[in-house]
Amino acid sequence: MATSSDEQAAGQHYLVCGIQDCQKNGQFYCNDCHQPMCEQCKDEHRKCPNTKNHDIVLYRQRKHRLPIEKCKLHPTKNVDIFCKECNTPLCLKCFLVKEHKGHEFDDLEEIYAEKYALWQGEFSKIQKYFLPTSEGLKxxxxxxxxxxKKIMESIRTSMKAEAESLKNLVDEVTSEKIEHTHTMEKSFLQMLKSQEATYDDYITYLGEMSAKFQKYLSTTNQNLLSSEILKFKTIPEASKPVQPVFTAGQFNRDDVAKLLGRVNVPNTEPEKRKIQPMEAVSIPMKFTKKQMEQSKEKSAMKQTLSLSSSVTKVREYSIPGVYNANHISADKSGRLWVSDWQNLVQTDIQGNMLQEIHTSGYRDEGYHTATQDGGLIYTDKVKKKIYRITTDRKITKFIKIGDWTPLSVHSSHINGDILVGMYKDEEAKVTRYNKAGKEIQNIQRDNQGQELYSLPHYITENINGDICTSDHSKQAVVVVNKSGQHRFSYTGQGSGFRPWGICTDVLGHILVCDTVSKTVHLLNQDGGFLSRILSEQQGIDNPQGVCMDDENNLYVGQDDTNTVTVYKYLQ
Known part of the structure; x- marks a missing residue:
């Protein structure tokens, strides 16, 4: 639990009253004295004759103090009046001179307050629209x-494969043609061998005839008178083979290029990058009277709250349909959504089951979130989609992620945007969608180009717009501002740290479950460690899921039990 020493080490949790020696909560502000006040000092301020007519408002509705600027004509006087006729800031002495007699004047502080609000609105546009949109486009x-790069590498691989295929075809055709020359050669040789044999036979015949003639000529013989002997066979005819001729193929580089595929860019207009219109982004500019009253009530409540010196157990109940309470989402009506391994159950405030859904979510993922309108949004990591459950229990497809796998999801209580932690291969990121499901921001790397996330398995948003992610793989709570700029990473208190469920409270504290120390760590808005707010002393054995409701109750779910315990630590 947080002790007074813890609080002092962590700094103030509320504004301190500006009246001398008063250390109470300065929830009010005197626009005339320009100092915060507690309720008691405010009452005394109004009773005092000198200050009874001072303008005292809630601190959040205060006028911003006019910067001190000395008059150029009267260096000892401060400029605090504006002459509308001369369009010039003046001091009290200037106001009294005759040159400005009869002119209309305005309180320069009022003008400054209006301009401050205007500039603050423009600053809000930069922070909530221009910066996130530009970062998203980048x-x-x-x-x-x-x-x-991936496409071009794929094309190069295809070209090499096509060339290899063409080479194989060339080799195949060349082999066939060479085989044909062998067949032709064999045919020619057979023909010539046959002719050679014919002449061998004829030469043998001539030898026989020559011997016969020689015999007749060497003796006197009546056979010489016979004319039949002089008749012998003539030389047989033979034809010369027609010699084959190689005719080279008629081709050049262009012919080869035509045989192979080519790379080109379609002759179409390039698609313009989508820039989300400003009206689609939630930038609070003008408020209705009802919204202003609600804002004042919440502001007043925040400024009267502080950390209690002890943690009080309010109630606990068992959740039917789940074995563990690994992640919890509470809606405005007090009903809970609790999940374990692929089981998601809705209960009423008595713990009775209202709805049961079987999902693809794992026990170590914050894969569902209650919405401002009383519904629920949950992820499906197998189908890579995000679904919405309305108050009438209808389930509809809401967002298609693409080839990324969604792990965690959070519905913003500030503007209704949807924050999704997701991963793909060795990459991870947080993507922001507006209430209509349109992608408006991607957060993946810090200013040095380093990956911010590894497995963002739980995610939430703080009151200042910071996105707080529990990264089980990095063993850290990674916090970026609403523009996606890295603010800090919390890695525990030196004895090992394995973060699970995470949430924030109305004062901007960050609460995160640590499965190593089996406690809940309480951090301030800037990542400073305040205390281990829940441990075995409060009956906590292995906290894994946490969330806050609108009554500032802290819900804690544990592993190995389906019991959800509710605590109070703000007063």
Whole structure:
């Protein structure tokens, strides 16, 4: 639990009253004295004759103090009046001179307050629209770079494969043609061998005839008178083979190029990058009277709350349909959604089951989140989609992720945006969608280009718009601002740290479960460790899921039990 020494080490948890020696919560503000006040000092301030007419408001509704600027004509006086006729800031002495007699004047502090609000609105636009949109476009370009490299490498591989195929065909055809020359040669040789044999026979015949003639000529013989002897066979005819001729193929580089595929860019207009219109992004500019009253009530409540010196157990109940309470989402009506390994159950405030869904979520993932309208959003990591459950229990497909696998999801209580932690191969990121499901921001790397996340398995949002992610693989709580700029990473208190469930409270504290120390760590808004707010002393054995409701109750779920315990630690 948080002790007074813990609180002092961590700094103030509320504004301190500006009246001398008063250390109470300065929830009010005197626009005339420009200092915060507690309720008691405010009452005394109004009773005092000198200050009874001072303008005292809630601190959040205070006027911002006019910067001190000396008058150029009267260096000892401060400028605090604005002459509308001369369009010039003046001091009290200038106001009294005759040159400004009869002119209309305005309180320069009022003008400054209006301008401050205007500039604050423009600053809000930069932070909530222009910066995230530009960062998103930059991320898209980086994605396109990776995609182009991947496509070009695939094309090169295809070209090499096609060339190899053509080479194989050339080798195959060449082998066939060479085999044909062997067949032709064999035919020619057979023909010539036959002719050679014919002449061998004829030469033998001539030898026989020559011997016969010689015999007749060497003796006197009546056979010489016979004319039949002089008749012998003539030389047989033989034809010369027609010699084959090789005719070279008629081709050049262009012919080869035509045989192979080619790379070209379609002659179409390039698609323009989608820039989300500003009206689709939740930037609070003008509020209705009802919204202003609600905001004042919440602001007043926040400024009267502080850390209690002890943690009080409020109630506990068992959740039917789950074995463990690994992740919890509480809606405005007090009903709970609790999940373990692929079981997601909704209960009423007595713990009775209202709805049961079988999902693809794992026990170490914050894969569901209650929405502002009382519904639920949950991820499906197998189908790579995000589903919405409305108050009438209808389940509809909400967002298609693509080839990324969704792990965690959070519905913003500030503007209704949807934050999704996801991964693909060796990469991980957090993507922001608006309430309509349109992608408006991607957060993946820090200013040095280093990967921010490894497995963002639980995610939430703080009151200042910071995105707080529990990364089980990095063993850290990674926090970025609403523009996606890395603010800090919390890695525990030196004895090992394995973060699971995470949530934030109305004062901006961050609460995260640590499965190593089996406690719940309480951090301030800037990542400073305040205390282990829940441990075995409060009956906690292995906390894994945490969430806050609208009554500032802390719900804690544990592993190996389906019991959810509710605590109070703010007063």
């Amino acid at each position: 991320t898209d370009i980086k994605e396109d770079v990776r995609e182009i």
